[in-house]
Amino acid sequence: MIHFDCVSKRYPPGMDALSALSFTVAEGEMVTITGHSGAGKSTLLNLIAAIEKPTSGSVLVAGQNVGSLSRTALPYLRRRLGLVLQNQQLLFDRTVFDNVMLPLAITGFPPKEAAQRVRAALDKVGLAAREKALPIALSGGEQQRVAIARAVVSRPAILLADEPTAHLDSATAADVARIFHEFNRAGVTVLIATYDAQLFPAVRSLHLDHGHLIPSIPEHSLTRASC
Amino acid sequence: MLNTWLHQHRLALRLALRRLSKTPWITLLSLLAIGIAITLPVGGQLLLDNARQLLRNASTTPQISIFMATSARRATADALSAKLNNHAAVARFQFLPREATLARIKTNPNLREVVEALPDNPYPDAFIVTARDDSAASLDALAEEFRQWPDVAHVQLDSAWVRRLDAFLRLGRNALALLDGLLAAGLVAITFNITRMQALTHRTEIELSQLLGATPGFIRRPFLYFGALLGLGGGLTACVLVTLATWWLDRPLADLLYLYDIRFSLQPLQLRDTAVLLGASTILGWLGALLSLGQRLRRT
Ligand SMILES: Nc1ncnc2c1ncn2[C@@H]1O[C@H](COP(=O)(O)OP(=O)(O)O)[C@@H](O)[C@H]1O
Numbered sequence A: 001m002i003h004f005d006c007v008s009k010r011y012p013p014g015m016d017a018l019s020a021l022s023f024t025v026a027e028g029e030m031v032t033i034t035g036h037s038g039a040g041k042s043t044l045l046n047l048i049a050a051i052e053k054p055t056s057g058s059v060l061v062a063g064q065n066v067g068s069l070s071r072t073a074l075p076y077l078r079r080r081l082g083l084v085l086q087n088q089q090l091l092f093d094r095t096v097f098d099n100v101m102l103p104l105a106i107t108g109f110p111p112k113e114a115a116q117r118v119r120a121a122l123d124k125v126g127l128a129a130r131e132k133a134l135p136i137a138l139s140g141g142e143q144q145r146v147a148i149a150r151a152v153v154s155r156p157a158i159l160l161a162d163e164p165t166a167h168l169d170s171a172t173a174a175d176v177a178r179i180f181h182e183f184n185r186a187g188v189t190v191l192i193a194t195y196d197a198q199l200f201p202a203v204r205s206l207h208l209d210h211g212h213l214i215p216s217i218p219e220h221s222l223t224r225a226s227c
Numbered sequence B: 001m002l003n004t005w006l007h008q009h010r011l012a013l014r015l016a017l018r019r020l021s022k023t024p025w026i027t028l029l030s031l032l033a034i035g036i037a038i039t040l041p042v043g044g045q046l047l048l049d050n051a052r053q054l055l056r057n058a059s060t061t062p063q064i065s066i067f068m069a070t071s072a073r074r075a076t077a078d079a080l081s082a083k084l085n086n087h088a089a090v091a092r093f094q095f096l097p098r099e100a101t102l103a104r105i106k107t108n109p110n111l112r113e114v115v116e117a118l119p120d121n122p123y124p125d126a127f128i129v130t131a132r133d134d135s136a137a138s139l140d141a142l143a144e145e146f147r148q149w150p151d152v153a154h155v156q157l158d159s160a161w162v163r164r165l166d167a168f169l170r171l172g173r174n175a176l177a178l179l180d181g182l183l184a185a186g187l188v189a190i191t192f193n194i195t196r197m198q199a200l201t202h203r204t205e206i207e208l209s210q211l212l213g214a215t216p217g218f219i220r221r222p223f224l225y226f227g228a229l230l231g232l233g234g235g236l237t238a239c240v241l242v243t244l245a246t247w248w249l250d251r252p253l254a255d256l257l258y259l260y261d262i263r264f265s266l267q268p269l270q271l272r273d274t275a276v277l278l279g280a281s282t283i284l285g286w287l288g289a290l291l292s293l294g295q296r297l298r299r300t
């Protein structure tokens, strides 16, 4: 589903955020991306969503090279992804309902079905009762769950989440982790960048260290030399 | 498919209206700025129309005098009468038989002696023609046509006044065209700036929408409605301002002109002109927003 082939990302002053990354995430798989702050986790997710372009190498999403997508094709890639960003980026002048509705409004979903889907998504994250509230009236955990509902409302095949449990108390974080597991069980490919891998036990982890992928099985280190 | 399209546009329109109503003072002041800007050329057009009306009323319409040859027979003059009667460009005409002219001259005691000393009647048959169209060009053409007619000795057109009026109206029209152009640029500039401010205010929303897969068209749409609504609202404001001004000035102007023996009433904005004004201001508002966004969306 997602394939990185010798991907490097260098930010302008000459800072290598990612170096020669190669890995594959299978369809329906759930993977965490771990590593210290500044290891390159966000950069990796941004490359998948074509928010950034790789300096070299190729990023394939469902067989499509996202680094070379045209401007007109880009929106259609993004519609196949569910994004939960590091800062949730909710619109604070709109209700919870309208925030979750946004992706469907963008794709031009028929309004009646859209409303049903929004309610279903809010129900899944346990916020069915808060649809009329403004985001400012919600706790941090609730806001994070609104962002998750917005990411899944269009039923994307891939869900990308960047530190979705940051700033949450451990009970709330566990709750959010459980929601991601549920989506994965429903067949969604899930990538979560997190500093707290213990929240997702028994999940394959891609560990980054200063932009390098640290292999969990030693012989995989041979692939790096081939770039 | 069509339903989706309509729904998308309805959403964009509602969003634009909500943004306008969210900052009522800015919206109101913008409408006033646009409205006053449009009032200038619209008021100018109104003044010009009314001036033309007034000048037509106040001055005698220009006439063409046709003098037959003194040798011409009455039958020829009768034939010309019939021709003038059926002429499409002639509004009305008057036939002055040479005998009547002579009789009129003889009522003047000084001229009487001179005229009576002559062996023949020195005055020709004549026609005084009022044309339907009083533009200088068509009057010239008509006079030229009359000159070709049989036994016509002389055709006289007092065109100086017509030319003056024509020149005046042409100046007015050109000045208005200039004003229209300036206004159009001004309107685009105003909506350009307001839309830019709007786009900055809603930057997170734009960026988020892009991340969620919005096409540039989707992002642009509410802003285009926003600009078009500003233009339309400004146009309506201008209509109200012009109507108020007409109402305010009509009475004193009529009173003033009455002192000069002229009956006159200011004509309000015509329905057709109003429609053109509203259409143009809407399109210009839309254009301002489009230019403003073109610049923004290319950068992101
Ligand atoms: N837009 C950017 N411009 C320049 N440097 C960046 C940019 N984004 C990230 N970086 C740098 O790239 C490295 C990796 O950042 P990031 O992917 O955000 O790490 P993480 O999410 O793991 O904390 C960091 O050193 C960071 O400073």
Ligand SMILES: [Mg+2]
Pocket (backbone or CB within 6 Å): A041, A042, A043, A086, A162
């Ligand atoms: Mg990060």
